[in-house]
Amino acid sequence: MSEETVESRIFDNELRIYEERLVEIILNISKSKRVNPKVARIACYLLIHGKLTQKELKELTGFSMGTISTYLSVMAGTGYFLKQRIGGTHTFEYSFSGELEVLTTSAIEFAVKNIGSLENFLENKQQKLKKLIGESKVGAEQLSLRIEELIRSFEIYKMVYPSDDLPIKKIQKKFSAKSFDQLKSEIEEIKYDPEVYIIEDEIINELIGSPMFSTRDPMFIKILGYFMTRKYLTQETLKNATGLSAGKISEEVNQLLEDELIYKAYTSDKGKITYCADSLILLRFSRHIINRMTKWMNPIEKLKVEFEKNKSELENLKGYNQILKIYNYVLSAISQYSKYIKRIDALVDI
Secondary structure (H helix, E strand, O other), X not given: OOHHHOOOOOOOHHHHHHHHHHHHHHHHHHHHOOEOHHHHHHHHHHHHHOEEEHHHHHHHHOOOHHHHHHHHHHHHOOXXXXXXXXXXXOOEEEEEOOOHHHHHHHHHHHHHHHHHHHHHHHHHHHHHHHHHHHOXXXXXXXXXXXXXXXHHHHHHHHHHOOOOOOOOOOOOOOXXXXXXXXXXXXXXXXXXXXXXXXXXXXXXXXXXXXXXXXXXXXXXXHHHHHHHHHOEEOHHHHHHHHOOOHHHHHHHHHHHHHOOOOEEEEEOOOOOEEEEOOOOHHHHHHHHHHHHHHOOHHHHHHXXXXXXXXXXXXXXXXXXXXXHHHHHHHHHHHHHHXXXXXXXXXXXXX
């Protein structure tokens, strides 16, 4: 069987309107996750169709073969996707790994596992920082204290997802403003010694390269990383640290504020704003994504009702059963994730 004779998985035209509505919804959810838009579109069609070749992905996405090949390689590195040769051909097909029914559970397990890996990585860096503290390296103590906060916060993260029991006592209060005198020692910017900068860079590069974040916008992850290591930042400091333009920094910071991942800690007499991210920033990010997902529950339910109402006209077309299956899966996934909003809110007052 040659590549030309591989049976196409592209749906019949009459179903494309329902497919594109699904794509629009799933891409909107992916946007809140800061997933690379091209990765998100490719993953979306793989989710809907089950298995696709590069040629089929090109037809569906409009991307070049080079772009598709590049991003499929990135996606394969996350462990979420499979690449398999179609028997009797030289053609490969791509799909999500594992059964659709367990995809949500697998994603949660994957996230918790990666949090554990990041925790081990930070503990290793903590040991190096302790040595630098002993050598009186500037910035080593500040970074060490921040890492200690983050490691403690991971325990909360792990309590949210695998546990069925909800602790009654909340662990952290909401963002609260502090006076300048209270903040001064914390937000005062210092220049680290080179050895400390190296460790900070290693932490941020670990985040960018982590399977949990590898498909997301690297600039967003870099900024997220600096908020994780520094806690308090100004737009000027972020600009100098990342090399991004002032406009891009302003755009990203405003988005972080809108998503409630950071807050304005202090504004000087000259209008200079210091922003803060507490140690629960990853949990806040997780909550923001889930909250964005739950808002799509009613629109998807309405689309499913409309789809099933037209069953007599559509059920014999290629793709009908697959689209119905994905509607059910997305609704089920949103329902499963929604319970984690309650767990997070029961644990942490955010």
